[in-house]
Amino acid sequence: MPSNTYYNEILTEHNLHPEHKHALPGANTALRGVNPSCGDDITLQLKVEDGVIEDGAFVGDGCAISQASADMMLDLIIGKPKEEALRLADIFIRMIKGEASEEEIDELEEAGALQDISHMPSRVKCAVLGWHTVEEIFKKK
């Protein structure tokens, strides 16, 4: 039988019951992120006040990894200053490349459950989609 090390309960739970997958009426910034080859397509919406992410959500479609990862990311970054969100996004992306330390991965909380994706080159783009999108949002500003 399949041994899906990366389809763990944390991932499937965030995919089946994403807390942050909905439109965000008070959003003041939004950006679409797409993986053309897989069809993952999300729009990240944030409400940013005085450099702090007051609230966030996403809408779209894609594989379980892309959707769960975006949901976990929002769990982590809501309520944090944008610099902190960018620092965590950097840790996450390095984790997926296999370059983050265990202490750093601990900071990612549940999103650390995706670290096995680093052994799945074909799924890396799915995992980092939301995190790249948040980087793009703040780099544009």
Next chain:
Amino acid sequence: MEQQFEGVRGADTLDIASVREDFPFFAAQDTAYLDNSATSLCPECVIRTVSEHYLREKASPFRGLYPLSVQITEAYEAARETVRGFINAPEAAEVIFTRNASESLNLIAYSLGSHILRPGDEVLVGITEHHSNMLPWRMAAERTGAKVRYLLCEPDGTYREETLREALNGRTKILAITHCSNVFGRVNDLRRFAELCHANGTLIVADGAQSVPHMPVDVQELGVDFLVFSGHKMLTPMGIGVLWGRRALLEEMPPFLTGGEMIDAVTTDEIWWAPLPQKFEAGTVNTGGALALAEAIRYLGRVGFDRIQKREADLTRMLVEGILDTPHVRLIGSQDPAEHHGIAAFTVEGVHPHDISAIMSDGGVCIRAGHHCAQPLHQHLGIPSSSRASVMFYNTEEEIGRFLTVLRSIRGAMGYAE
């Protein structure tokens, strides 16, 4: 010319154990390979043909005046004759070797397109088409001022005769359509399509990539004007394909690629193109590929095409019935296994195809996930993407069983209660 392709007579069941021994892949890989519509595996005899050719007798065909070059030229032309017999083309000069079906279709769209399309003309393209039989026509339309229109299929993949009749008009110069859809697995009645097209003064270009490897295809019986297919989907390495077209059309058409070997003479002011087939085979040709394709055709003949068809029909039935039996799984296309020709595309409720493919991969099964290079078809069907399992005669019931076992576990693996 004698027809070189002939199925072996005798026992009507294929000896699967001995067939599997012909494919070293099975000894090397512990995986159920069910992505045959993307590319097939290679039997040892085909690879041996290629390696012997390049190791022991490599020389430039056509050009050299020494015996080895002449011998390679003869072997290359004999391969062309083998292909001619395989598809029952009227003459070998109508068989053009290309890189694959995509290149063949690009050649036709570019060359025939520039030859006959004028502003306001229409090219009718099946909505079931692989991008390789769609994008070249869109490019040709852009270059010539013609327009691409789509022939729409029913949800089960059938094309109604009425739809085609209504779509054809005085401006329709070309119909580009697949013989067998790489998503539905359904075979189109090209003979009837060709009659309707020709009665309307429309040429018909057929994509045989998914049909030629799996069923006897006779271009004269089909009545189409062009047929293309790829070697790599019928047991050869990548890089060899075929374009067959009617002589009268090929002669009128301008060359696609220009360069060496495809001219009779060149001066600073004038060019005399070489006769068929060399006019369309610029540059040093893929001799190894052509010899591989001829050997693949002989191999299919030795196994016996009638037995191959029977076995693939049995495997398809098991695959399709197993999919239909699995809760929360929807088969794309007909519910009748006989309409699937080795191909079963499906969706699993609530699970993205890339997750399906990943779980299959963990379970030791290779299948395709995505839009199968047929994005407009998926849009027409209202589904973003799908998964696809496809069989070939060398697959086993055990492999399909493994696929079905994993299929039944997918929803559970993704956290669904049932």
